[in-house]
Amino acid sequence: MQSSTIRWRQSTLPRHDSRFARCVFWFIAALSVTIRVSAQNPQHNGRIVIAASVALDGKGHVLRDTHIVIEGSRIVSIDPNAGPVDYDLRGLTVLPGWIDAHAHVTWSFGKDGKNAGPGGTTQDAAYSAASNAWVTLMAGFTTVQSVGSPLDGPIRDAIDGGQLPGPKILTSFEPLQGRGEQTGTPDEIRAFIRKQKQAGADVIKIFASQSIRTGGGMTLSQDQLNAACDEAKKQGLRTLVHAYKEAVRAATFAGCTQIEHGTMATDDDLRLMAQKGTYLDPQAGLVIENYLLNKQKYLGTPGYTEEGFAAMERVLSLNHDLVQRATKIPGLKIVFGTDAVAGAHGRNAEEFIDRVRDGKVDPMAAMVSANSLGAEALGMADKIGSIAPGLQADIIALDGDPLKDITAVRRVVFVMKRGLVYKNVARAR
């Protein structure tokens, strides 16, 4: 086992490094599971200046011909006269690192190539989870909410502790699985929520509907949902509710923070969400496209049947319909979440393309959903999601203009997280 310490300083990634040096760097990065990396504990207090010809500020504005000045892990100023320039990102589109509100970083395929789910505890599963985190960061996602598996906790902590490279992870530990009356009384549900808080949850995940593959029926009563979301609020935690159809309205009435999926919600439900300020995290395509693409790897594993796959094909068009309707509801806050499972990690940005192409979302709105609006939904708008003085230096660059060609989101050529550069292949074009 390696025990050397690699300091991921700015200086380890010079601007004019050779192709060979980069290869070595990627190789080491891929093996970093066993190597202590101080990526999250920046050693440099130096100043970095990024030159940008086009920068999206994350709030819907375009900054032109400017310089972004970073000290340590923070942006300190936007000043076209600042120099000297360390990273010349002119000709690219610079924007805040993306936020994925819904992923499952521990979910992988097993050694047999089949779906292994998010709960694997073997060494292979741990390496796969580390790899998922790494490719997600490389794809431009600097913050991810990974919810539904207690194993999200250890990887969150490893990344926070600088032992692994990856996006900042927020997680829920054990989700509240709606099982009708068996779920428990409102008091028992409140105790369950407090237990997750004690375990270190950043957010509470609640399943209020069955899988859409088995009909999507409601699995928690209004009283049970009220108890769950109210107790979470008392504990200072947000609530993400997996909800379809009538569960969307019930979760909104219960004061839950955010609805995941939302398939078959009516326009009235969506208007109620807008009124109450409930966030909607719909999936326009990637999650189902990924299942269909990897059908043979999922089929026969728990929860994945031929009938379920047939249902998913129908749900795909319902999801397109949901996103198209949701974007027309005034004031509805739509955030970006992929529900990335095995096969989708590192391809999270495909969901942007689905939203714009199939959901008819305006490209700028799609970007904001994963920047300032996504940050607001996490309660982190003062830390991430915008390019502005005082915010964390989570900055990415795309080779192309996503406002004109949304497929530019596939071409992430620069990734900085908290002032540290993890990817810089801009000049290799």
Ligand SMILES: [Zn+2]
């Ligand atoms: Zn999910």
